[in-house]
Amino acid sequence: MRPIADTGLLVGFLDPGDQHHAWARKCFDELHTSLTTCEAVLSETEYLVPGSGPDLMEMIRRGTLKIVALLPAEAESLGALMKRYERMQYADACVVRLSEIVPDALVYTTDKRDFAIYRRRGRELIKTVMPK
Numbered sequence: 001m002r003p004i005a006d007t008g009l010l011v012g013f014l015d016p017g018d019q020h021h022a023w024a025r026k027c028f029d030e031l032h033t034s035l036t037t038c039e040a041v042l043s044e045t046e047y048l049v050p051g052s053g054p055d056l057m058e059m060i061r062r063g064t065l066k067i068v069a070l071l072p073a074e075a076e077s078l079g080a081l082m083k084r085y086e087r088m089q090y091a092d093a094c095v096v097r098l099s100e101i102v103p104d105a106l107v108y109t110t111d112k113r114d115f116a117i118y119r120r121r122g123r124e125l126i127k128t129v130m131p132k
Contacts, residue, residue, distance in 0.1 A: 001106040001127070005035040005065065006095050008110025010045040014052045020110050023131040027108055034066045036102055040091040042067070068102075070094055085118060092118070099126050
């Protein structure tokens, strides 16, 4: 499986006060490969954990995070996802699209509500890892 990092995983990892901090730390401790993510997730993480930008850049520099640029090539697919799921935010659309283009994708997320609804390629469940 190829892991994809959603915002909740990164927020939990970087913010010791986050309710999912222990879960996120455990995920990072158990993963022995890079996590794929996108710039939208980085922006959302930095917004939710102010000052985390340097730590995120270090994670990229070390290869812990691999960034996939989705725009402009995936604009049509992202727009279709956001149209299909009326309240879908851009970062979620990017994570769903990553799950479609990354072989054997496994999304690490804390967003149980939305990722229970989202589907990849129209009807496929998105494989996820979430806190209990």
